[in-house]
Amino acid sequence: MESQRSFLIIGLALVSFLLWQQWHDEYGPQPTQPTEAQQTSQVSQGVPSFDDKQTQDVPTGDSVPNAVPMQQSANANRIIEVKTDTLDLRIDLLGGDVITADLLKFPVVQGSDEPYSLLRSGKNLYVAQSGLTGPQGPDGSAQGRPVYSAQNNRYEMDGDTLIVPLTWKNDQGLSVTKTFTFVKGRYDVNVSYTVDNQTGATANVQQYAQLKQIIDAEDDGNMFMPTYRGAAYSTEEDRYTKYSFDDIGDDDLKESTKAGWVGMLEHYFVSAWVPDQTAENTLYSRNLANQFAVIGVLPPADTIAPGETKTISTTLYMGPKDQDELAKIARGLDLTVDYGILWWISQTLFSLLTFLHSLVNNWGVAIILITVVVKGAMYWLTKKQYESMARMRNLAPKMQQLKDRFGDDRQKMSQAMMELYRKEKVNPMGGCLPLLLQMPIFLALYWVLMESVELRHADFVLWITDLSVKDPYFVLPILTGLSMYLLQKLQPTTITDPMQQKIMQFMPVAMSVFFLWFPAGLVLYWLVSNVITLVQAKMIYASMEKRGISSK
Known part of the structure; x- marks a missing residue:
């Protein structure tokens, strides 16, 4: 009887705590949402930098990045539209970042014509960014992130594949083609960089790929049905580790591992960068002014000799937590369907x-x-x-x-x-x-x-x-x-x-x-x-x- 009484007391205490927590979330003091101008300022403070300072916008060298965002508000003239049978994307030619990604087969609510937006701009900013840093990398330039060129402002799939090339070239003779390759019926996208070095000197570049999200975005969870919205990563030792926005705020992630990946989760959906699974990669995270959380991956640096052309690639996944498909892309990526410690039974x-x-x-x-x-x-x-x-x-x-x-x-x-x-x-x-x-x-x-x-x-x-x-x-x-x-x-x-x-x-x-x-x-x-x-x-x-x- 004593144990039953204790159980009841504990249960009532837990319910009281959950009720207080929900009241606080709905009626308590709310964090100030940054204005669009403030977002623009903060978004420009994220890309990994050579001196590892958060005031830098673009990554350079082989140091762990600080975070990656857009330098300024997206100009409509810089945006290209890409549509496949599964994805409707907007890519900013400034840096070649994916700034919106709508999942065409998943409506916001049942019966709606409006697709679920996984990546998004505006007040609930959530973007996928990537580039080449290093001494000769276009993202390592003192002038800021590169502005790519595209042949069209709209691309739509009419076959089994869709290739979207973005080009950039400097005055010294270094050219980069950033190519997005889409496959029919799939949510994973190959993002490659073909570097053609005609400068007469060795070019040193290093790829980075990261996800950036505003911390205080809307959440569909509640005290009765808690859902996780935050970051996650994988290493050779730990197949799956959740790294919440609070964790990112407390301590920057900096871990070297063979293979690995980084991702952002929100209940049924996930975005993830998956680098070369045979390479030694560095995983990192950054907190920007307690408003934005960033998690990314930095593969090894590459050297391109004069007259040489080299292709560097990684995979960007933006879609549902389909366990079978995720397991094919990378080890442990299927664990983003978070069944907890009983995942093997689940x-x-x-x-x-x-x-x-x-x-x-x-x-x-x-x-x-x-x-x-x-x-x-x-x-x-x-x-x-x-x-x-x-x-x-x-x-x-x-x-x-x-x-x-x-x-x-x-x-x-x-x-x-x-x-x-x-x-x-x-x-x-x-x-x-x-x-x-x-x-x-x-x-x-x-x-x-x-x-x-x-x-x-x-x-x-x-x-x-x-x-x-x-x-x-x-x-x-x-x-x-x-x-x-x-x-x-x-x-x-x-x-x-x-x-x-x-x-x-x-x-x-x-x-x-x-x-x-x-x-x-x-x-x-x-x-x-x-x-x-x-x-x-x-x-x-x-x-x-x-x-x-x-x-x-």
């Missing part, structure tokens, strides 16, 4: 979920089926749990007799209890261990349903047209609360304190309130799980009664 369950979906072609039905499969596989553990709890309840009168007999003599009381357990063949942990074994499975499935982009805008039946958002009429949360109430009535309790009994009776109502904001897919999972538990409990109690084990 990935197995996700494979099962996709298999079931291939059979029924409905994600809602697939959720029901996978819940049935998981609960069925865990039935023997549930049975052990219920039987152990029933045996412990049946021992309650004998336990009370021991307390009356031994009083405050804890040593004798403990010995008598162990003897009683041995005689009655009862394991005091029998009710907890099965639950502990089941929890990782259910938590892993929970994260699968919350993180998988496949459930975004997925239709179920009737009024449930999107499993990734809340039930518009709250039918599923109400049914889930009712199922919890019935389950609570079915399961006997050892709580005797009237106040605790009232709190426990109120728990289904409280949980129903939480479920109001949960995605319909998650609530469907809990509802089906509760219904199956009710059926299993009935079966288990009937079996126990036949064997003379009281469930009361």
Whole structure:
């Protein structure tokens, strides 16, 4: 009873904290959003520099960059449009940065003609920047970042590939062609630099690639459904590490590794720079005036001899968290589908979920089926749990007799209890261990349903047209609360304190309130799980009664 009371206190404290946090986010003092002019100023302080000072705009030399942004507000005459079957981009000829990226197959809301904007300009700035720094690199020039030239101001895919070349040349005879290569149906883009050195002297250049995002952008998460928006990276030792904006503010990342990648995440989508996976690369991050966060990668420097032409390339991914496709691009990139420490269980369950979906072609039905499969596989553990709890309840009168007999003599009381357990063949942990074994499975499935982009805008039946958002009429949360109430009535309790009994009776109502904001897919999972538990409990109690084990 003491442990149950402690659990209730901890639970209420947690709920109180979450409510306060949400109130503070919505009604507390808000950080001042920078104006467009302020953004322009800050955006020009980001590119890695030779002397490693944040006042420099362009990276030079082999030092770790400070960050990369645009030097000034994007001029309409500098912007070229690129459209494929999956992406609608805007590229700024100043530096050749991708300043917007719309995902054409993913509308903002279901049924909308407006595509989801992954990269964007304006108040929610989020851009992908890259270039060549170093003594002869165009981004290392004292005049600032290079202005490339393009043959057209609009490119549209009409085949399997689309090539968008940007050119730059200096007076000394060094020319650079920055080429974006798009492939039909894909979200990864090859970004290459072909350097033609006709200067008569050796040219030293170094590629950099980075993502820059305003820290205080709008977020679609809340206290009921927290989602991660921030940076992440991979090294040879650690396949996947989240590096939040707070982490970037506290400490600049500077790590050398073979292969690796850097990315920015926001729930169902990710952008990432993936350099040459055979090279030794340097990963870095920067915080600019507590307004912008930058994470980037700096591959090794390259030397181009006089009269030589050399091509340097990297990959830019801008799209959904498609685990299969991400795994093909780089090691650990699929882990951006963040299932947490139970990712290995979640990935197995996700494979099962996709298999079931291939059979029924409905994600809602697939959720029901996978819940049935998981609960069925865990039935023997549930049975052990219920039987152990029933045996412990049946021992309650004998336990009370021991307390009356031994009083405050804890040593004798403990010995008598162990003897009683041995005689009655009862394991005091029998009710907890099965639950502990089941929890990782259910938590892993929970994260699968919350993180998988496949459930975004997925239709179920009737009024449930999107499993990734809340039930518009709250039918599923109400049914889930009712199922919890019935389950609570079915399961006997050892709580005797009237106040605790009232709190426990109120728990289904409280949980129903939480479920109001949960995605319909998650609530469907809990509802089906509760219904199956009710059926299993009935079966288990009937079996126990036949064997003379009281469930009361």
